[in-house]
Amino acid sequence: MKLRDAPSACPSLWRCLPCPPAELRLDLVLSSAQSFRWWESSPGAWTGVLGERVWTLRQDRDRLWYTVYGEEDEHEEEERDGCSAKAAKLDGAEADGILRDYFQLDVGLSALYRTWEAADPLFCKVAKDFPGVRVLRLDPIECLFSFICTSNNHISRITAMIERLCQAFGRRLCCLNGRTFHAFPSLSALTGTDAEDRLRALGFGYRAKFVSGSARAIAEGLGAEGLSQLRTAPYAEARKVLCALPGVGAKVADCVCLLSLDKAEAVPVDTHIWHIARQRYGVAAGGKSLTPRAYQEIGDFFRRLWGPRAGWAQAVLFCADLRKSQQRASSRDQAWDSRSQDSHGNGPR
Template sequence: MRLRAAPGSQPGLWRALPCPQAELRLELVLRSGQAFRWRESSPGAWSGVLAGRVWTLRQERERLWYTLYGDGDGAPGADTDQILRDYFQLDVGLRELYRAWGDADPLFRQVARDCPGVRVLRQDPVECLFSFICTSNNHISRITAMIERLCQAFGRRLCCLDAQPFHAFPSLSALTGADAEARLRALGFGYRAKFVSGSARALAEGIGAEGLCGLRAAPYAEARRVLCALPGVGTKVADCVCLMALDKAEAVPVDTHIWRIARQRYGMALGGKSLTPRAHQEIGDFFRGLWGPRAGWAQAVLFCADLRKGQEPAGSRDQAWESRGRDSCRDKPR
């Protein structure tokens, strides 16, 4: 990879973490719709922004290699190892979880054979929240493009790799300006513009970024309640943030895709032809009873396996993600 760095930035050295592929399959996790800012910059190499730095990741059978670019304090070391371990939650033993889920659920055991190493990311709560606000009634290519435009317009430029610029995710203060909503509409956010700017203002005037991060220590129901009070945040978006940023491993994001899986594959008798708040709760409770306290992690594996089956023909991935981006509750235009 050729680096064209911003002034003052330097490419770092490559460093490796022990990481068997049974514990992490990089190409599956970074394509699983949890985060939208990782690019496959060359075959097997993924570049993205994490903790205010630009990273490139590669994986061998037993190692996860990484290097960093942009402004920073020296070469990769123990601190950057810990950032990566925290992001991928590598202290959670995945093989043991797969075994337990498979023992409890023959369907999980069947589909997980072809989908090893899928784990839940531990993301920055602000980035995760605003990213998932953008998923409402949307598909993966548009979500990725929208978030990229958001970062370019409101975030700090970090560096440029192979003529592709990388920006930090915007701060709350950057999204609370008087013209923020108008600028977002000009960027193609449509009705989501008022949700992004409105949630940024609500957080800035309320618990702030620190308080949002502090919800990691709150009970799941409390964190979900606080999130659902924000503009454009319904139960699906709240559960995504709870699971992928706020340490609520029991949170099971339910959209029309998971609703269909619950009905068609698990035989749940759910009334009606659409996802209702009651059905959302019933499905989450069912999977928590089946898979246990990390039910959200197991759901991520099942969804990833289903997504992989639908990747051909071309275009089916976006259709699958479009279903994942829908919510029947408060994520609709209003």
């Protein structure tokens, strides 16, 4: 059974939630560097790990379809000839709740867009081409260690690093269409004495020290539960706790605050947002580098402009800028391929 045919071909294995595109666009949200654990398994269908289970999601008009795959036991791993997981028998209400929480579907996105459009003419221009961009609610452990890997890195490499991390340290979940899926590593799995060496062998470079160091610091301090409890702490307090961890600066801390700790006012400022603030909004912050002071000024500017969910509005601009950058890169690659073919006499005649 092909994944793209699943909703109509096998409805008993699929469930759906009402969810119009204005409230969620899977193709934009799952490819916008909020989570690095989803891949487009067939046109319009996205497969990934959520809540230690493997899911496939797709949209059909005003509905969000999903199916969940069962976890293999030891005998199935040994005896299965192919690599095609079975659908899990998961309580429908529980599964619906997991997705609603993950996509924060209780937050009315269309109303927020209207508020931001009224406050910001530049946002208004972007919004019409990028509807349905909302902020995910990730597990704090997964979010923290994923974003430690993002420093001086690009999306494809980050995705590959996290995949290797899960394969090496995470529990195997199932195999689907030739691909094996693993849960994100537990905190205890990353605190072993050999964790840093193993991470370096996996190509993490200097980030290996930060991942293993932060894992030990959390395990010996507030613990995984304490990290989750930062959801109820004030934004400034949560940010301060995160910035005390090895390898966590202001941007990583803000990503974790926004994407896993319910701090909707957190505005992660990377080079994309820095350039947007300076070039499109005229924010005179920073010279040739993004200083801590400039970082704070830019975040404060957007919080004044967009209000208490400024981080959500930032996610829309970031997604738009990222998509346009990817399109420009794709155009350059196509032009290079064309020139390369012409130079070898393989182009059109």
